[in-house]
Amino acid sequence: MAQLMLGNAAVALGLRDAGCRLVSSYPGTPSTEITENAVKYDSVYCEWAPNEKVAVETAAGASLAGARAFAAQKHVGLNVAADPLYTMSYIGVNGGLVIAVADDPGMHSSQNEQDSRHHAEGSKIMMLEPSNSQECYDFTKLAFSLSEEFDTPVLLRLTTRVAHSTSLVESVNDGSVELREYVKNPQKNVMMPAMAKVRHVFVEERIKKQIAWAENCPVNKIEWNSKKIGVIAAGITYQYAKEALGAQASYLKLGCVYPLPVELIKTFVASCDEVYVLEQLDPVIERHCKALGLSVIGKEKFTLCGEYSQSMIKKVILGEENTSLSADIAVPGRPPVLCAGCPHRGLFNALKEIDTNIFVSGDIGCYTLGSLAPIGMMDTCICMGASVSSLHGRNKVRPEGASRSVAILGDSTFIHSGITGLINIAYNQTNSKVIVLDNSITGMTGHQQNPTTGKRINGDPTAAVDLEALAHACGISRVLVVDPYDIPATKAALLEELDVEAPSLIISRRPCALLKGVKHNPPFEVDAEKCVGCKVCMKIGCPAISIKDNKSQIDFTQCVGCGMCKPYCHVDAIKEGV
């Protein structure tokens, strides 16, 4: 019987039903739920790796040992794993190796909008792209058999609207797959120049075979309707096109987006009056068509930025627009905010109390929200771990500013790629101050365990990284731990530490307020008699505090009794709840 499944959950079910034995991933929206769902299946060993490079290498090791293996990450995570990716293309596989990458057109929860199809082309690794949950399931299983058939890793590309949409899935469990025999084979598995030169020739031959497959495979399909309009599409844009154009167009739906077929596309284009290539982000399929000398319409009529949609397609191709209502209301935006009781708020406000102009080298996580009003305490945010390494670069060229600049990153991000930056600070000597916001969890992606939490993905207890000892081992002798709920004490400690002419690691330690098992105090209250409406408590930027009738008030449904606002009140109007 069909079940309603999230695209990511359907990938996970596909892993089980393809006999995948090992999954190693690093969380990242919109890919996280693949691994979170796979862990429910006993036959699939799952883990959170410290970063994507480790995850893909772990899966590569399992594949070479003869098991079907898998790793998932978001688009930017595949950049971190690009090193093993490009060379595993040469080595190929023993057990099937499938690597999922989830792109985020529209940047719902990402720092850039990169198109990961370029990684398929660059690494010369076959890439499948599903358009709904059923295809997420089917393509995952197909990817394993293609991986073994062509001796290649296979990339599975998802986009946000496929990964995070729910639709019907019919499944068949094919049962377990035996470990393949491991045979020592340095010519294939040891990539140094003499061997790699031979393997590169193999890779080029492999692509020719895959193109021949792509010409006549079950996932590249033509649907003939009216031949006045032809549409070439893959993934979610196929669904948008179908909804916009229905039987008014014929479709060439590409399930394999690398390598692309040649004859199939030529035949389709030759049969239609005009052909649109509908693809979000970069014109990958369009360039392929144009290189074949085919006349197609693509980015001259559609955007390179953001998402496509059914109404956009309908408007451009058919010239039709929806009618809609509009009201005379000025609607304020509702940007995401740090939650009530978020410990990051305490640390940011302590810094702000010292000097609103402190340079904050930011990073990827919930705390990136500290860049928004009213906190506004972030100068840069590039990628995972860059807060630490880029602060070192800044302090090399502006050493006089080192006492008023910090790097801020979370516990999971620090493990991911902050440690190497910290080693560089110790090794190449800047007085850089690195603040780890240790909230005992990976927060933004929805609470995943990591190597600092002492728990594995399934909750089992395990070794925990000792951040203090790690800093000492890296050559950082000054390590300080603060409690961000105590803003005055945190401010005093930071003030002292910033002026020390040595590198420091400052650990701001307090669990995420949303974490299960964290005990909360009763909500605080405002004594309306005492409140003078000065709004000083608003500076802290807590979503639970607002002003009504010129008096401050605390929303009891949001307040978790953290008490960070209390010291801000000069008239002692904020009191503990009972």
Add this chain to the structure above:
Amino acid sequence: MTKSIMIVGVGGQGTLLASRLLGNALLSEGYDVKISEVHGMSQRGGSVVTYVKYGESVDSPIIEEGEADIILSFEQLEAARWLPFLSVNGKMIVNTQCIDPMPVITGAATYPSGIIDSLVAAGANVVAVDALSLALEAGNPKAVNVALIGVMAKQTEIPYDVWINTITLTVPEKFLQLNLAAFDLGYNL
């Protein structure tokens, strides 16, 4: 014919349970169903939206301006934000609760007054509901989402018994009576 329902609100309000109940009820009625939601950053107190589409065969999982047959809004300002998505013949169910967004909290913007009247003046078919009172009447403020589902259920083709079955199968045993009571209060409004 595909029908489109949007569930909108503020991250953390319980819109996800509402879309799960709706999806399961539609599935048991034999429809093709697609539900789309965005996880990640926006869930931290931002504006959140879930698209639910059903019919014989659904293609795109998202809903765009002028396409929603029903918009169920958990909060007034969010109703105003998503009004353009309502089909001109559609219906909007609005919980009268107000939650200040950060630009209002910081004083950079003001929370508009008279939202419901403005929505009606714009030509929207609006059902305004004080769902918090319904939830309190049912016994717990957290049942707001199921009370709202009750109001919306009345506007769909799905029979009452199917809703009751779906809630019974989806909600944990210890909260079942509370949620059934809240659903009924919304349904019989």
